[in-house]
Amino acid sequence: MTPLSAPAAAAPVLSLPRIGFLGVGWIGRHRMEAMIGAGTVEVAAIADALPGNSAEAARLAPRAARLDSFDALLDQDLDGLVIATPSALHAQQSIRALERGIPVFCQKPLGRTLMEVQEVIGAARRADRLLGVDLSYRGTAGMRAIRDRVVAGELGDVHAVDLVFHNAYGPDKPWFYDPLLSGGGCMMDLGVHLIDLALWTLGFPEVEGISADLFSKGRRLSDRAAQVEDHGLATIRLAGGRLIRIACSWHLHAGQDVVIAAEFHGDRAGAAFRNVGGSFYDFTADLFRGTTRETLTTSGDAWGGYMAAAWADRLARSAGFDPDCERLACVAAVLDGIYAAAPDG
Structure with a gap:
């Protein structure tokens, strides 16, 4: 009788990056769903000022911690953070996360001015952390x-x-x-x-x-x-x-x-x-x-979550700084130029 072959060795199970989500209104939940669907992240924690938003997001990620503040989110053991809050908060929230060594994927605009955008890019460069923006x-x-x-x-x-x-x-x-x-x-x-x-x-x-x-x-x-x-x-x-x-x-x-x-x-x-x-x-x-x-x-x-899933895939391979994010300053410079060029009244 022909002997049975030895079972093939099981492939090693690689842990997925643990991602936090700050702001889980419609956009934040949609990007979360895209990342979950791509199978490249674990949703570790959720924080939103509106409890109803957190409850909706928890249906997508029932094992994620539901937190009541950005500070609490930063204290989690995270490999990355997705930010989908009002525009005025994007730059400072991104900088705080990057300074804690947490890669960031932020909704547009990354900042309200070129100066804000440059400050975020500088923080990513100094921390050697991945930075992405949802220019979807x-x-x-x-x-x-x-x-x-x-x-x-x-x-x-x-x-x-x-x-x-x-x-x-x-x-x-x-x-x-x-x-x-x-x-x-x-x-x-x-x-x-x-x-x-x-x-x-x-x-x-x-x-x-x-x-x-x-x-x-x-x-x-x-x-x-x-x-x-x-x-x-x-x-x-x-x-x-x-x-x-x-x-x-x-x-x-x-x-x-x-x-x-x-x-x-x-x-x-x-x-x-x-x-x-x-x-x-x-x-x-x-x-x-x-x-x-x-x-x-x-x-x-199905393009809506493409950029989020691409960022998550890149993060799974490397959390280090991506020089391509420097291009975000070019977009911000044109926006600044448009507002400066428009005549008043």
Whole structure:
């Protein structure tokens, strides 16, 4: 009788990074669910100022500790922290975590100003800890496909980029409309995504100049200390004469829930990323050559948690500083430039 083979040695069980979640409203819970679904983290602890949010998050991670403060969260044995709190808190909360040696994945914006963003990046560099920001539209299949074509040179010289993000509703939380807490209105909330997509796709080119106009309730924004913009327009001039044009708004009469598009115009081809039927979630991407169209991606990809899952995967391999996060300062510098360039009144 043929002897039985010895059982194969069991693969070693690797412990997953223990992640804390600060702020578990809809966005925080969605990112938590994405990380859990990717199987790359253990949700170790949850903290939120609203008990109802913590209770909802606990349904996703019933074994996680439910805590009542950021300080209590920092005292946990964590390998990483996800921050999804109001914008005014992002920079200081990120810095405090990094100074404790805890890698951070933060909702956008990382800071309300370039100075705040640079301070966070500096803290990550000094601590040699991973820092990521949820610039989530990079995770869409459509934008990744367009960027691949631009990098490969299929569009040739991209001389103009047009991007829009018009939201027919606007935020439902009061802090978004408080300049001190938000740092700005629709440009800070929506425009940051457009700026990032343009710079990221083009390889973060040198910015030579910025012009902008900001409006509140149909009138030019006159007092940034008291108002935030609900409509913003900006032109970003790049080295070599290339242009990026951005338009974004809250509460626009758009005829649908939202209008999102990013169009790249090159001397060999063009490409467009657009939402479908007013959806916040469904997008297509196409490549154009003259009157012909090539479909790059269709709607339906589950992109919302892509950046969170990618950060968690990177963390599982290395918690050390990622120099790519330095690029976050480029986006913040353009935002600062837009606010500085917009005339008053």
